[in-house]
Amino acid sequence: xxLEMTPxxxxxxxxxxxxxxxxSEAHDLTLRQMAILLQIYLVPPPHxxxxxxxxLNVTKPVITRALDTMGAxxxxxxxxxxxxxxxxxxxxxxxxxxxLEKLGDVVIAEARQLPY
Amino acid sequence: xxLEMTPxxxxxxxxxxxxxxxxSEAHDLTLRQMAILLQIYLVPPPHxxxxxxxxLNVTKPVITRALDTMGAxxxxxxxxxxxxxxxxxxxxxxxxxxxLEKLGDVVIAEARQLPY
DNA sequence: CCACAATGATACGGAGCCGAAACGTTCACG
DNA sequence: CGTGAACGTTTCGGCTCCGTATCATTGTGG
Numbered sequence: 001x002x003l004e005m006t007p008x009x010x011x012x013x014x015x016x017x018x019x020x021x022x023x024s025e026a027h028d029l030t031l032r033q034m035a036i037l038l039q040i041y042l043v044p045p046p047h048x049x050x051x052x053x054x055x056l057n058v059t060k061p062v063i064t065r066a067l068d069t070m071g072a073x074x075x076x077x078x079x080x081x082x083x084x085x086x087x088x089x090x091x092x093x094x095x096x097x098x099x100l101e102k103l104g105d106v107v108i109a110e111a112r113q114l115p116y
Numbered sequence: 117x118x119l120e121m122t123p124x125x126x127x128x129x130x131x132x133x134x135x136x137x138x139x140s141e142a143h144d145l146t147l148r149q150m151a152i153l154l155q156i157y158l159v160p161p162p163h164x165x166x167x168x169x170x171x172l173n174v175t176k177p178v179i180t181r182a183l184d185t186m187g188a189x190x191x192x193x194x195x196x197x198x199x200x201x202x203x204x205x206x207x208x209x210x211x212x213x214x215x216l217e218k219l220g221d222v223v224i225a226e227a228r229q230l231p232y
Numbered sequence: 233c234c235a236c237a238a239t240g241a242t243a244c245g246g247a248g249c250c251g252a253a254a255c256g257t258t259c260a261c262g
Numbered sequence: 263c264g265t266g267a268a269c270g271t272t273t274c275g276g277c278t279c280c281g282t283a284t285c286a287t288t289g290t291g292g
Contacts, residue, residue, distance in 0.1 A: 003125055003227040010223035011216060013119070015154035022151045023173045031147065035138045038131035049240055057139045059281065064241060086239040086288045100127060107126035111119040165270055175251065180271060202258045202269045
């Protein structure tokens with residue numbers, strides 16, 4: 001069965017999680033970076049710069065730069081495609097999976113504490 | 117009864133909403149700005165710069181600048197407190213309420229479309 | 233072969249946000 | 263009064279991100 005929420009619950013959840021992120025995180029990701037990261041980890045591979053740019057409706061440099069930043073954080077990895085060496089395949093990392101796992105935990109915890 | 121979610125649902129929801137925000141919104145708010153806006157609209161007034169800074173665990177200039185930006189968008193308003201003219205009371209606006217109402221709709225819609 | 237398309241990365245100027253520090257105004261109180 | 267504290271704002275230099283345009287590399291088709 002689908003997940004049903006009231007408007008109060010929806011905004012309350014967004015509020016609680018955003019607040020938690022702002023309070024705790026020193027280096028928080030941009031909304032775009034977060035969307036890219038979630039896309040990489042929740043949608044079946046392969047992921048390419050071009051594909052992500054099309055999916056998110058942004059330009060390619062946005063993806064390249066986001067991958068630079070998140071790559072430096074160890075959240076994602078890049079590998080050249082040997083079948084077509086123009087492509088770059090974006091790979092998941094343990095650190096990235098752990099990062100999103102923690103995010104999921106926060107969402108679940110805040111949802112549970114929501115007033116009815 | 118509290119809102120119960122699986123890890124897959126939690127991340128899937130965050131993914132869907134983030135994606136929706138990135139795709140649609142030309143001028144998207146920072147995570148901090150979003151947290152401030154939600155705090156203003158979901159927590160009973162009055163709201164002050166100092167109070168918001170303490171709640172979000174950020175410095176005062178962060179709040180001032182966020183209010184500048186969101187004020188220019190019409191999402192919030194500022195009024196001097198006549199009881200203590202050092203204070204600035206942050207006021208809600210119709211545009212701000214509408215903005216968050218739409219956000220809530222997106223969250224609810226995406227939650228309903230989530231795979232089980 | 234060779235011109236052309238496709239892919240991702242880079243250069244560049246511009247804009248926004250950041251933290252730390254200093255500032256102007258307003259209040260409290262001796 | 264007048265000294266100091268409280269509050270919000272502004273200033274400053276620095277960093278990151280942005281969009282456009284351009285680039286190097288690699289594949290494709292005549």
